[in-house]
Amino acid sequence: MILEVKTAGDPVLKKVCEDVKKIDKRIKKLLDDMAETMYKYEGVGIAAPQVGVSVRAVVIDVDKKKYEMINPVITYREGSVTDSEGCLSCPDLFGEVERAEKVRVKFTTRFHKEKELEAEGLLARCIQHELDHLDGKLFIDIAKNITKGRKEK
Ligand code: NI
Numbered sequence: 001m002i003l004e005v006k007t008a009g010d011p012v013l014k015k016v017c018e019d020v021k022k023i024d025k026r027i028k029k030l031l032d033d034m035a036e037t038m039y040k041y042e043g044v045g046i047a048a049p050q051v052g053v054s055v056r057a058v059v060i061d062v063d064k065k066k067y068e069m070i071n072p073v074i075t076y077r078e079g080s081v082t083d084s085e086g087c088l089s090c091p092d093l094f095g096e097v098e099r100a101e102k103v104r105v106k107f108t109t110r111f112h113k114e115k116e117l118e119a120e121g122l123l124a125r126c127i128q129h130e131l132d133h134l135d136g137k138l139f140i141d142i143a144k145n146i147t148k149g150r151k152e153k
Pocket of ligand 1: 087130
C-alpha cells in the first residue's frame with residue numbers, strides 16, 4: 001500500500017522515534033508499505049516517521065539492493081565527504097550535506113537477525129540521512145546552499 005509522505009512542518013518529522021519492541025505483522029506490513037512508497041516516489045531511502053509512524057525503522061535501496069533496518073545504530077564513522085542530498089519529505093529541495101565517508105551500522109532484520117553492515121559512498125550517506133530522521137532531524141536543518149530544484153553540476 002502506498003502511504004502518504006509527511007512533509008517538513010509536520011510534527012511527526014521532529015520527534016525522536018521509539019525503538020521497535022516487537023517484530024510482528026504490523027512492522028512487516030509497515031516495511032512493505034514503506035518500500036512501496038519509496039519506489040513509487042523514486043526515493044533511495046525512507047524512514048518510518050516520513051509515513052507518520054514514529055518508530056525506528058528504515059528502508060533503503062541503493063544499487064538495486066534493498067536494505068530493511070529495524071532499530072539501526074551507527075557504531076563506527078570514518079572520514080568526511082560533502083555531497084548533494086534531497087528528501088521525499090522536502091519536495092524539490094536540495095542541499096550540500098557533510099557526512100561521514102564510511103559507516104558501520106548495526107540493526108535487526110524482519111527475520112529477527114542481528115546484522116552489521118559496512119557502507120561507503122551513496123549507501124553510507126543514505127544510512128546517515130535515514131537514521132537522522134529517526135532522531136527528528138531533516139537534512140535541511142544541516143544542509144548548506146539549499147536550492148529549489150537540483151543544481152546542474
Ligand atoms: Ni529524508
